[in-house]
Amino acid sequence: MTTSHQKKKIAILGGGMASLTAAYEITNEPDWQSRYEITLYQMGWRLGGKGASGRNLANSARIEEHGLHIFMGMYENTFGLMRRCYEELGRPSDAPLATWQDAFKPHGFTASPENINGQWIPWAHDFPANDLVPGDGHEFPTVMGYIGILIEFMIDQFNHSSWSSEFFAPDEPGVEVSKLLEELPSWLVSVLAEAKIPVNAPQFPEQIAFLEIANQLVQALSPDPRDHTDAQHQAILWLLKKFRDWLLESVEAMMKTHHKFRRLGILVDLAHTVIRGIFVDKLVFKGFDVIDEYDFQEWLGKHGALEISIHSVPVRGIYDLVFGYENGDINQPNLAAGASLRSMLRLMFSYRGAFFWKMQAGMGDTIFAPFYEVLKQRGVIFKFFHSVLNLELAADQKSIAAIKIGRQVTLKNKTYDPLVHVKGLPCWPSTPLYEQLAEGEMLQEKGINLESAWMPWENREEIMLKAGDDFDTVVLGISLGALKFICPELIAAQERWQLMLEKVKTIQTQALQVWLKPDIAQLGWNMPSPIVDAYVHPLNTWADMSHLNQVEDWTPEHFPGNIAYFCGPLEDAPEIPATQAYDFPEQQGNRVKATAKQWFENNIPTLWPKIMDAKNNLNWQLLIDPQHRQGEKRFDAQFWKSNIEPSDRYVLSVKGSTKYRLRSDQSGFENLFLAGDWTLNNFNLGCIEATVISGMHVSQAISGYPTKIVGESDI
Numbered sequence: 223m224t225t226s227h228q229k230k231k232i233a234i235l236g237g238g239m240a241s242l243t244a245a246y247e248i249t250n251e252p253d254w255q256s257r258y259e260i261t262l263y264q265m266g267w268r269l270g271g272k273g274a275s276g277r278n279l280a281n282s283a284r285i286e287e288h289g290l291h292i293f294m295g296m297y298e299n300t301f302g303l304m305r306r307c308y309e310e311l312g313r314p315s316d317a318p319l320a321t322w323q324d325a326f327k328p329h330g331f332t333a334s335p336e337n338i339n340g341q342w343i344p345w346a347h348d349f350p351a352n353d354l355v356p357g358d359g360h361e362f363p364t365v366m367g368y369i370g371i372l373i374e375f376m377i378d379q380f381n382h383s384s385w386s387s388e389f390f391a392p393d394e395p396g397v398e399v400s401k402l403l404e405e406l407p408s409w410l411v412s413v414l415a416e417a418k419i420p421v422n423a424p425q426f427p428e429q430i431a432f433l434e435i436a437n438q439l440v441q442a443l444s445p446d447p448r449d450h451t452d453a454q455h456q457a458i459l460w461l462l463k464k465f466r467d468w469l470l471e472s473v474e475a476m477m478k479t480h481h482k483f484r485r486l487g488i489l490v491d492l493a494h495t496v497i498r499g500i501f502v503d504k505l506v507f508k509g510f511d512v513i514d515e516y517d518f519q520e521w522l523g524k525h526g527a528l529e530i531s532i533h534s535v536p537v538r539g540i541y542d543l544v545f546g547y548e549n550g551d552i553n554q555p556n557l558a559a560g561a562s563l564r565s566m567l568r569l570m571f572s573y574r575g576a577f578f579w580k581m582q583a584g585m586g587d588t589i590f591a592p593f594y595e596v597l598k599q600r601g602v603i604f605k606f607f608h609s610v611l612n613l614e615l616a617a618d619q620k621s622i623a624a625i626k627i628g629r630q631v632t633l634k635n636k637t638y639d640p641l642v643h644v645k646g647l648p649c650w651p652s653t654p655l656y657e658q659l660a661e662g663e664m665l666q667e668k669g670i671n672l673e674s675a676w677m678p679w680e681n682r683e684e685i686m687l688k689a690g691d692d693f694d695t696v697v698l699g700i701s702l703g704a705l706k707f708i709c710p711e712l713i714a715a716q717e718r719w720q721l722m723l724e725k726v727k728t729i730q731t732q733a734l735q736v737w738l739k740p741d742i743a744q745l746g747w748n749m750p751s752p753i754v755d756a757y758v759h760p761l762n763t764w765a766d767m768s769h770l771n772q773v774e775d776w777t778p779e780h781f782p783g784n785i786a787y788f789c790g791p792l793e794d795a796p797e798i799p800a801t802q803a804y805d806f807p808e809q810q811g812n813r814v815k816a817t818a819k820q821w822f823e824n825n826i827p828t829l830w831p832k833i834m835d836a837k838n839n840l841n842w843q844l845l846i847d848p849q850h851r852q853g854e855k856r857f858d859a860q861f862w863k864s865n866i867e868p869s870d871r872y873v874l875s876v877k878g879s880t881k882y883r884l885r886s887d888q889s890g891f892e893n894l895f896l897a898g899d900w901t902l903n904n905f906n907l908g909c910i911e912a913t914v915i916s917g918m919h920v921s922q923a924i925s926g927y928p929t930k931i932v933g934e935s936d937i
Contacts, residue, residue: 229259232924233625233693235610236869237264238271239910240897241699242593243303243917248925249600258925260602261693263627265609266673267640267654268586269594271701272870273910275584276652278861281848283644283775285584286652286861288870289733289789290765292580292753293326295573296565297911298932299918301326301357304589311592318583318647318773322357325588327769328576333749334535334756335828336481342828343481345535345756346749349577356574363572365936366447366506370440371571372493373462377433379489380469413457417442429468436461447506447937455501466494470528477530484530491531492522496563499525509936510560511906514880518546521559535756540566542755542762542790544907545872550729550793552759561875561906564936578753580765583773586650591641595648606638607631607654607672609681610700610708613894616689619715621892622696623689628681630672632660644775671807675707675868678804695893697920702900703728703871716890718882725882726900728871730792730810734761734818735861737846738833741783742766745844746832758825760790761818780846788818791872792864810864818862819854873900873908880906886919895920904934 232248234241245260268274275287293300301322308322319325333346354360363371406414419438436458443450470487477484499521500506503513513521518540519532531537541547544565546557569577581588598604607630616623631654638658641648654672656662661682665672670679687693698709706713706723713719742751747766755763767785776782792814799806823840827833835841843852847859865871883902886895897920899905899912906912918931 229257230694231692232258232260232695232697233687234260234262234697234699234897235625236271236699236701236897237262237269237590237604238699238701238898238913239273239589240899240901240913240917240920241271241697242269242590242597243914244697244699244895244897244920244924245597245602246303246307246593247918247921247927249597249602250921250927251925254925255601261605262597262602263605263608263610265607265630267606267638268590268650269640270586270590270650271699271913272865272872273585273589275586275650277584277587277642277644277649278652279642282777282780283649284737284861285587285770285774286735286863287585287733287787288863288865289731290763290787291585291910292329292578292765293910294569294578295328295356295576296362296568297909297914298356298359298362298574300911300914301574301579302359302932303357303914304592305357307592307596310596318645319588319592325582325592326579327582329578329580329751329753330576331750331752332577333752333754334539335754336535336756338481339479344749344754345481345485346752348750349573351576352574354574356579358574359930359932360574362568362933364445364506365500365509366445368567368571369458369497369500369506370437371567372497373433373437373440375571376462376465376490376493377430377437379486379493380430380433407460409453410457410460413451413453414439417454429465432461432465432468436465459498459501462494462497466490488528488531488534488536491528492534492536495522495525495527495531496567505560505936507937510564511880511904511936512560513563514558514560514875514906515878516559517555517877518557518559518562519555520877521563538756544875544909545729545731545791546874547729547791548727548874548876550731550791552791552793556727556874556876558875558877558880558906561880565905565907565909568933580767580769582769583647584649584770587644587647587773591648591650594640604638606640607633607659608685611684613696613698613709613712615711615715615891619711621689622693622894625687625693625696627685627687629683629685630679630681631662631665632682634658634660645773647773673867674807675704675801676799676804676806689893693893695895695924697895697897698889699897699917701728701869701871701898702726702873704868707868712891712894718884718890721882722884725876725879727874727876727879729874730794730870731865731872732760732790732792732814732818733863733865734788734814734822735767736784736786736788736822737782737860738784738786738844739782739846740832740844741768742786742830744832745784745830747830754829757829758821760792761788761821761825762790764788764829780848782846792866798866807864807866810866811862814862814864815857819857822857823854873898875907886916887923895923904936 277283305322313320330349333344335342336345473483473487522532548554548556609628612626614624642651656666751766753765765787767787771782842854842856845856847856885902889896899908901916903915
């Protein structure tokens with residue numbers, strides 16, 4: 223396609239993290255303004271997509287999120303991006319969230335309640351901090367590298383806990399490796415001899431020696447599995463199975479009654495099963511994606527994991543973390559094995575600095591306001607209140623010829639200034655700044671939600687962007703759930719689009735935020751500030767976010783001691799109605815409210831026993847309500863959200879779906895690039911890291927930047 227202008231015009235549709243990443247990376251090119259004009263079109267008044275948050279200016283400027291958002295220590299590309307953004311932002315040292323270290327704080331303590339014989343016992347662990355800095359660009363281990371890490375994990379679980387003393391007295395003599403070799407099969411002895419495993423190794427108790435020898439063998443092998451023999455891999459599996467079987471036999475009787483022994487057995491069993499599956503399915507040569515045809519629990523069962531391990535807290539927690547339930551139905555767990563295993567190994571064993579990192583304000587305040595300010599300063603044009611209605615194909619169906627956009631409102635000035643300041647921090651409000659809109663009073667009076675597909679509001683006008691005049695390149699950064707509404711021509715034109723929409727599933731989610739007067743210790747939580755998942759469905763995940771009370775604007779009378787965020791899947795309604803069913807959002811909001819209230823009343827006392835009053839009823843008066851309602855009506859002052867909008871639907875990684883994802887640069891249309899966690903990106907889970915990688919792929923295809931993306935290969 224030839225154009226009369228010199229600069230390439232790029233139209234970015236949607237303002238989620240993938241779109242912003244693409245814009246940021248393209249504009250990293252030193253002379254980008256001589257080559258590109260970039261315009262981003264966003265429905266409604268704020269950026270962020272599924273990660274958008276707002277400040278409720280009518281209610282103490284409290285933060286209201288789509289859900290619970292916490293960074294993981296393995297988000298290497300995302301942290302690198304955030305570090306560069308904050309450096310360029312250049313806030314004064316005394317400003318709120320002046321640096322990325324101010325914006326993100328490390329967190330390591332997790333506690334998942336486990337129901338044992340009718341009693342909830344927390345499976346707690348404090349992941350230690352390390353000296354690594356997230357975002358430095360260090361690569362992750364290969365699949366083969368994780369074999370050695372998993373074996374060392376098994377050794378650590380056994381040797382560096384009090385449990386090992388239950389098996390061996392401190393002065394019990396070990397068995398020299400040279401003597402142990404006499405009991406091994408001759409073929410395995412030959413493998414060890416060829417690998418030059420020393421016979422003068424330190425002494426170990428006999429059964430742990432199998433594990434130690436396996437570790438030595440792995441360390442002796444080449445990092446490249448193509449240099450290995452099948453016998454070497456079989457030797458590792460033989461040694462690990464010997465240890466695993468002995469351990470499980472030793473603790474079997476105690477696993478039903480003693481949670482410490484059960485957890486040791488589960489962790490060793492899972493580690494052994496993962497290593498076995500990696501070797502048997504040849505992941506060391508093929509990467510993780512080859513097992514995405516299996517559900518993760520199904521894959522663990524295929525390779526011999528115990529039922530108690532398959533349904534254990536660590537495994538259940540992975541499903542909860544990524545809403546891994548088809549149709550939002552908790553009875554339909556479905557999570558692609560490769561995507562989940564990759565993320566689990568990276569999170570457990572390759573986190574940088576801390577296991578988790580908590581944002582120190584809302585996601586909109588911490589991430590999307592800084593990106594907006596930097597990109598605006600660079601020269602990116604933002605068109606708020608512009609809703610994408612349709613992408614039209616050229617006559618030959620090879621490219622995008624036009625984009626139909628609805629202008630939702632009339633601005634009083636030429637541009638919309640979207641941010642407000644709360645305690646000196648630029649933030650997105652939870653509603654539009656009506657004073658900047660000609661229709662502001664009408665919108666406010668009617669309670670119109672300009673981010674909803676089910677709103678009784680007509681666009682002020684329809685705009686037709688034309689290829690060659692208004693754009694040369696299109697970046698489609700709108701999430702998967704909305705594509706069937708805005709891309710019908712593209713879907714009809716290509717079978718792979720049809721398959722992608724059919725096979726890559728999305729679900730609704732729900733969220734609850736609660737503000738209480740006492741802190742969590744006063745409510746009866748007797749451990750450190752936690753992040754919890756694998757709890758009772760549907761609001762199965764909880765994070766203590768009480769630190770946010772410092773950045774919200776509460777009066778002393780209502781200042782919260784505890785801020786709690788909960789989230790979980792939301793099962794689809796029997797029928798998702800047409801957009802003319804304007805009462806659907808309210809119906810679903812009421813549905814979530816009722817579910818959340820009942821769940822809170824039934825299940826919170828287990829976590830916070832002191833929330834109960836003298837009559838053993840839930841003390842609703844502990845909830846903060848500026849309207850001073852009484853009893854359970856104080857729940858009405860909390861915040862809940864049903865994420866039902868097409869672009870808000872969470873993208874799942876169900877088994878068998880990975881091969882139907884499209885890469886960012888393989889849309890099948892000459893001038894169209896795809897941006898979002900729904901693309902094929904070697905992470906392939908619904909999270910911010912996947913969106914960042916996808917946005918980087920877009921930029922690479924358009925401009926060549928960035929030159930490196932961390933985690934692009936597993937082998």
